[in-house]
Amino acid sequence: MRRAPLILIAPDVDQQGPEFGDLSISLSVCYPRAILDAGGLPMLLPPTVEREAIADCVSRSDGVLLTGGGDVEPRLHTRRLPRGLRRTVTVCPDGGQRDLRELLLIDEVFRQRKPLMAICRGHQMLNVALGGALLIDIPGQLPKALNHHQMDRKGQVVHEVRLTPDSLLAKITGTVKLGVNSTHHQAVAHVAGPLRAVALSSDDVVEGLEFKPGAAHYLPFLLSVQFHPERLAQRSSEHRALFRAFIRACVRSRNKFL
DSSP: OOOOOEEEEEOEEESSOTTTSSOEEEOOTHHHHHHHHTTOEEEEOOSOOOHHHHHHHHHHOSEEEEOOOSBOOGGGTOSOOOHHHHTTOOBOTTTTHHHHHHHHHHHHHHHHTOOEEEETHHHHHHHHHTTOEEESOHHHHOTTSOOOBOGGGTTSOOEEEEEOTTSHHHHHHTOSEEEEOOBOSOEEEEOOTTEEEEEEETTOOEEEEEEOTTOGGGOSOEEEESSOGGGTTTTOHHHHHHHHHHHHHHHHHHHHTO
16 A cells, blocks of 8 residues: 655644643644645644754655744844834744744755745745745735735635746646635745745735746755645645645655655
């Protein structure tokens, strides 16, 4: 019997869990469901910042999924933060542990060359880890932008994004216009050096990142999106295709080393 590829998922952290009221791992069931439906087997990254443990988890996995959640700590990508913008930031309640854990995780993914899919905060974290910067608050910095923070419609298509025709994202979905949901108030501002923007909303907010031509040797597969395909996958073939492409890449990558 062929083993399903094991997908390491980086979860969020909640201030108070329902059992004891302490810090708790948090993950929407939409992520593991999308992985299972695509043929993968999800496992959670434990809440540690010990590099050895993180490296071991990456080694045992066939691919890694970065997920959504609270804002990335601005000090990781900007030197000056006006007070008005600071008030808009909601960082994870674990004192920066999630940020550090995911920076270590991304470093290990690149060191071990594992397929990577990044969603929402994960998309932003990847950009920061590779040297890019973020918009701290879209309404405050781009007042004419679309409403990108539509939490009451998180499982619905609320706007379209334009896909670069030669991009992996366009090839997987089979389109150059993709309807997406939108539940974020931060976004990619300065794109990290190895990456290029391959999906833009009508207000030019970056909705997808891939390697630049010539930089793809870093990883066997990379797909990074600002929207939440896991919330649309059950009803949308295009969004479902993203997870299937990721799982296929994980199988190919694993088979190379068998």
